[in-house]
Amino acid sequence: MTSLAVELTAVAQAAFAAEGLSPELGVVQISDRPDLAQFQCNGALPAAKQAKANPRAIAEKIAARLKTNPLFAKVEIAGPGFINLDVTDAALESRVGAAAKDTRLGAPQAGTGKAAVIDFGGANVAKPMHVGHLRSSVIGDSLQRLFRANGWNVVSDVHLGDWGLQMGQLISEIGHRGLAPIYFDPNFTGPYPGESPVTMDDLEEIYPAASAACKADPARLEEARKATAELQAGRHGYRALWQHFFAVSRIGLEREWGSLGIHFDLWKGEASVEPLMAPMIEDLNARHVAEESEGALVIRVARNGDKKEMPPLILVKSDGAVLYGSTDLATIVDRVRSQNPDLILYVVDQRQHQHFEQVFRAARKAGLNGKAELEHAGFGTMNGPDGKPFKTREGGVMKLYDLIAMVTEEADKRLTEAGLGADYSAEERASIAKMVGIATLKFADLSNYRLTDYIFDLARFSKFEGKTGPYLQYAAVRIQSILRKAAEEGHKTGAPVVRSAEERKLALQLLSLPDVMTTAEERRAPNMLCDYAFTLAQEFSRFYSEHHILSEADTALRAARLGLCELTLKTLSKVLDLLGIEVPARM
């Protein structure tokens, strides 16, 4: 199944071809001017340019051909040569009817047979997640849902930060405090205790302290670097300590992502490719892809045409430790071996764009990426109300679970104010508040275009009016309520009919789902799904306020309207699901 616009495009392309013009000019899209028409085709203008002819004359010829097709209720030429198109209500009804029967609601399956690895989340071991991790998690999760819905075989990988300098900082800080001396005793041969010497709470306190100490004192930084190199070189006590950090952190991280409804197929990290590192470096050396420079082993990635200075990727530092560029490269090797993907997509802060450019160039130069296209889908920073970014490493930032608690509490307050759910059980109330809170948070984040920075304004996030997640949940809940009542009263659901202006606009919006899924995937832009969902909910609200449904006396009409409600609910729920937003049974 395809969208109506895609179907009309095929018709128009045939008309262009029949006139001896390039068929690719016959693209039909949803009209920019809904007051004039439902769809438009602008192809006559570029065609005129190519053929050096009058655009209006070309449009006339195309229009004459389109008019013979019974699909169209209206074919008009406007302005310099725009072709405006309306389809018949019967055509809308048959497409809507077909969509209602399609379990995928017409979702495009262009990704069938293709595999993608999506790398997002990227939290660090031993550090609590903060609001800065929200974007990667929420955007990445939406993309994995979208790619899957479009037929891709997706493997998501959390790619934890667990092998770099921060590990050495933690280890040396713990050494300084004398918290777990046996892990530092070179004569101890093990086994090490199964119980972690530190809790997550301990780590949350130790890391900022370690980071501050290294900042203030170069000797401490040097110590941390040494510990990092020793950890990577395989020092037993450090490895054992690292295992504890990882295990303790994972529990907290799983809980947190779990509460956001975000799941990863793989819980790998930088450290997980450690066994691949030595052979990879050996190979790169042997093939002279890597070279020595200033005591480090690097891969040169600069090119002649570069506008910008492109420093080499440093594989091995002069002290013997590897960096995250090295683990990123080894991770590509790992992914190509295990998934052989067509695409590896990195949903990581835009500030790391250059880093990824280096890694991608190095991977291609070394021929490590197989058939995979490597792509960085960056995102802008989340700023505070003062317009400055939330701090990421200095501590004192708002933690993600505190934020979730806040939006949940706010949602609960709002439910009370609205007098909703007063007679629900405490459990259901809490569950609704949680879903509404999460929806508030996710929708606010996703509705901004990826690359732009946005202001994280808690007051605004918590508002439930207008273009917000809760508005969408509310719209879905109202439809559920209607359908539930219809079922209770024994009313049948029938094939939707399209008669009124509201029904027509709602039907058109429903039928454009495949278009938005396609473009949102191509652009890696969940904000397009947000727009779609909001418009759909608005169209439904308009329809709802203008038409009686349950109280409609004409049984056939009532059934048809219930059918439209049902398809709207399925579609809205589907798009909300792509955004990672759940709909409560009632509100």
Place this chain on the structure above:
RNA sequence: GACCCCGUAGCUCAGUUGGAUAGAGCAGCGGUUUCCUAAACCGCAGGCCGCGUGUUCGAAUCACGCCGGGGUCGCCA
């Protein structure tokens, strides 16, 4: 300094592989409830699309140059 991202309504943001009269939400003003959830719906008002030049039949969109904000630029992630 070089390069990257951004600059659109009072505020927060869509729209940017060139197309008709630049959209939405919030805030403001005015309406709608004997009726399926008013967290809603309808209407009004609000704009040298940062500035300039250029390419084009046509520019918020492309090119070049400025201005302003943010970011990055070899051993952190």
